[in-house]
Amino acid sequence: MYEIVSIKLAPSDDQSHFHADLVGYVSKHIPEEPVMVPPERIIQRMVLGEKFVVTVDGDPVEVSAGKCLKCGLEPYLKTSADTGDVNRIEQLPSI
Ligand SMILES: [Zn+2]
Numbered sequence: 001m002y003e004i005v006s007i008k009l010a011p012s013d014d015q016s017h018f019h020a021d022l023v024g025y026v027s028k029h030i031p032e033e034p035v036m037v038p039p040e041r042i043i044q045r046m047v048l049g050e051k052f053v054v055t056v057d058g059d060p061v062e063v064s065a066g067k068c069l070k071c072g073l074e075p076y077l078k079t080s081a082d083t084g085d086v087n088r089i090e091q092l093p094s095i
Contacts, residue, residue, distance in 0.1 A: 001051045002027045004042070004063060004077075006034050007092045017070045020077060020089060025052065036095075039077045056081045056088050063089065 002025040010021035023042060024034025042052055043065045053060035056079070066078030069085040079088040 001053060001060075003060070004052055004054050004089060005092060006036075006095050007089060008036065008095050009090065012068075012071060012073070014071075017068075018090065019068060019073065023077065023089060023092075024095065034095075040075055042077060043075050054079055054081075054088055054092065061088065 004023050004025045006024035007020055008022040009018040011017075012019050020039050022036040022038055024036045025042070026032075026034050042063070046052060046063070046065065052063040054063060055061075061079045061081040063077055063079050066076055067074045068076045069078070069082060069087050077089050081088050
């Protein structure tokens, strides 16, 4: 299991909001420096059976493939704790 801990945002094509350009994950084996990869890479690894989470209010919540909550862009990452147009991954510390 891997934890997504940081994000690099980039403006959407129409500049109205931000998208995850890269996300950073850590694991027990690599706790120091987050490994930054595009969301598509996370989705590929989830398809292969790997599990990714984010911590929300101290609890791990599962990450899955989805759409941007604001414009519907796919592929994108979502969490089971997203509400309204708030994507919990986009709330992570930005680098
Ligand atoms: Zn969007």
